[in-house]
Amino acid sequence: MNAHRGITMPDHGRMAAQARPATSRQEQRSRRIALTALAAFAAIVFLVNGFMIMTAVQTFTGMAVEGAYERGLTYNQTLEEARAQAKLGWTGEVEFVQAEPAAGKLSFRLQDSAGQPISGAQVEAVMFRPTQQGSDFRVFLTRVGSGLYQVDLDFPAAGLWDAYLAARTDDASYQRRERLLVQ
Known part of the structure; x- marks a missing residue:
């Protein structure tokens, strides 16, 4: 200190x-x-x-869409087809009635811009499972009435399915996608 x-x-x-x-x-x-x-x-x-x-x-199960690169190259063509479809004015109604587990009836009603049924179309549906590859399948719908097309479906598994429907006549085509819940 x-x-x-x-x-x-x-x-x-x-x-x-x-x-x-x-x-x-x-x-x-x-x-x-x-x-x-x-x-x-x-x-x-x-x-x-x-x-x-x-x-x-x-x-990861792989690529979700086959030919993704090629589809990307043709995107402008896809947009043009969508414009042509909108210009047609056709409408399509999809209904799925389940009859038993993983099975049911898919109905598709197709009408022109005036609301008149379109009966002379070929209608096919591609059933696509959005969560799993390898379960996809294709079916053709049969005309059962004026503008009404149906098919009985047996799904490989229950769950969500996307139905891609395409109706074609000699001079026009119409496409629609519908999500289905199969129990």
């Missing part, structure tokens, strides 16, 4: 020298905690990303 004007003052230099090692240890400990927390966070991120990548690779 220094004596100055009769007052005893502590020597800050000596106290600072003694306090530094404690502060230095606290700083080192704080740095280690921060680095450990950062490393743990990075490890968790890598583990979660690794799990997600592994799950995606194992559950």
